[in-house]
Amino acid sequence: MVLKKMIDRYKAIGLKMTPQRLAILEYLDGNREHPSAEDIYRHVKKRFPTMSRATVYNTLETLRKRGLIMELSIDPMKKRYDPNIEPHHHLICLRCRNVLDVFMEFDVSVPEEARKDFVILGNHIEFYGLCSKCRNASHGEARNKEA
Amino acid sequence: MVLKKMIDRYKAIGLKMTPQRLAILEYLDGNREHPSAEDIYRHVKKRFPTMSRATVYNTLETLRKRGLIMELSIDPMKKRYDPNIEPHHHLICLRCRNVLDVFMEFDVSVPEEARKDFVILGNHIEFYGLCSKCRNASHGEARNKEA
DNA sequence: ATCTTTTTTAGAACCATTCTAATTTAATTA
DNA sequence: TAATTAAATTAGAATGGTTCTAAAAAAGAT
Structure with a gap:
């Protein structure tokens, strides 16, 4: 707590x-x-x-x-808003917009030449796709307007 | 074109x-x-x-x-909006909100057990930090209210 | 040139967020 | 415990981004 x-x-x-x-x-x-x-x-x-x-x-x-x-x-x-301030990433359902946490670290360093003097302080990965509910239910759970 | x-x-x-x-x-x-x-x-x-x-x-x-x-x-x-539909990622300046493209691929696969039947269709990485302009100019370019 | 259907338009409506200024309240101190 | 004071709460107005509406305009087809 x-x-x-x-x-x-x-x-x-x-x-x-x-x-x-x-x-x-x-x-x-x-x-x-x-x-x-x-x-x-x-x-x-x-x-x-x-x-x-x-x-x-x-x-x-x-x-x-x-x-x-x-x-x-x-x-x-x-x-x-996310009360969990541990660095983590998110799985976002394109259909119902529900979000699942992904507590993993990935090696995503960007080499010098690709970042043009930009100082990188952090990163956040959005994975998008379909949650199990939305994948099964062909209609239910819909909350947005992808098409 | x-x-x-x-x-x-x-x-x-x-x-x-x-x-x-x-x-x-x-x-x-x-x-x-x-x-x-x-x-x-x-x-x-x-x-x-x-x-x-x-x-x-x-x-x-x-x-x-x-x-x-x-x-x-x-x-x-x-x-x-981004007219470039090739999959790519973004470097976002926390200060001026300018955005730089990152045309790289990263291995960010999420194992079965971490994605709970979620089907992943794509991903997008936001790198956040400070662009060269904002890093130098202690005041200039400011467009937002991080603190 | 006419017809049909789509697009454009100005402005209203809507939703998320911020601002305002008056009122209330938490925490401090006597 | 009462008085003090700085900070927080409140309702509602204001703002900014986006969507809706219904009438007018225009693209593409015939």
């Missing part, structure tokens, strides 16, 4: 721990769904009906700046 | 070739800037002042569906 660490870190840098933030942190803790801000908002709103979207966005931005979560550009329409 | 091929392909499937579409195709042909819809709109509007954003979006979607361009999820805020 990374939750406790997050809370401690929060306080250590002079940020206030509010019930709303705690709810967001709890939702994110161990979450493997790579949720969007709206996903998070919908969830925590159940417990805090007055919750504002701004709070979700602010909290996510604060967490990101502190390096406690990652912002993913996996979805063309919206940002998605 | 892939332009001619695109025009032929267009007609072959019964799509009409209009001056607006031609302008968009010409702008994309050989373009290595990974432009957004807005970038394209601004450019072609110079030549066609009545050009509508809808035309740009429609054309891009048509091209994408036909596999003539690729839609990139490189930028969290907007889609960007």
Whole structure:
């Protein structure tokens, strides 16, 4: 459970721990769904009906700046968030947009001449394809518009 | 020049070739800037002042569906497009968001047990770091808000 | 030249995200 | 525990990217 660490870190840098933030942190803790801000908002709103979207966005931005979560550009329409900050990669279903983590390291170094003085600080591999559900169900699960 | 091929392909499937579409195709042909819809709109509007954003979006979607361009999820805020459909990867500057192509193949196969019945159809590697301009100029070129 | 179908257009609508300014609250200190 | 103060929350407005709409224009076929 990374939750406790997050809370401690929060306080250590002079940020206030509010019930709303705690709810967001709890939702994110161990979450493997790579949720969007709206996903998070919908969830925590159940417990805090007055919750504002701004709070979700602010909290996510604060967490990101502190390096406690990652912002993913996996979805063309919206940002998605990953509370797992271990470097890893993603398997993305082209049909239902679900995302599976891939905890592996690959040797993908780019030689000098190919990177033109660019300093490479990290990498992220998107594998795209079809998840087992979508591969079987010829219709079900569809959530996007590839064609 | 892939332009001619695109025009032929267009007609072959019964799509009409209009001056607006031609302008968009010409702008994309050989373009290595990974432009957004807005970038394209601004450019072609110079030549066609009545050009509508809808035309740009429609054309891009048509091209994408036909596999003539690729839609990139490189930028969290907007889609960007790549007329180069050869499989390749991208070097993304965290500071100015410029993108450099990497024409290399990497062995990134994911073993059975790691992909849980997922069928992998392709992959795309994002290398992120700092381009030479941004690395030198401590301020210039900044276009985003990493911190 | 006419006809049919597709495309273009301006603008409205929509969704994700950011901003705003007033109100509330966590944490500190007396 | 009450007062203080800096930070967080809130509803809603504003913004930016994208999609939709319905009417007008134009491409390609006959």
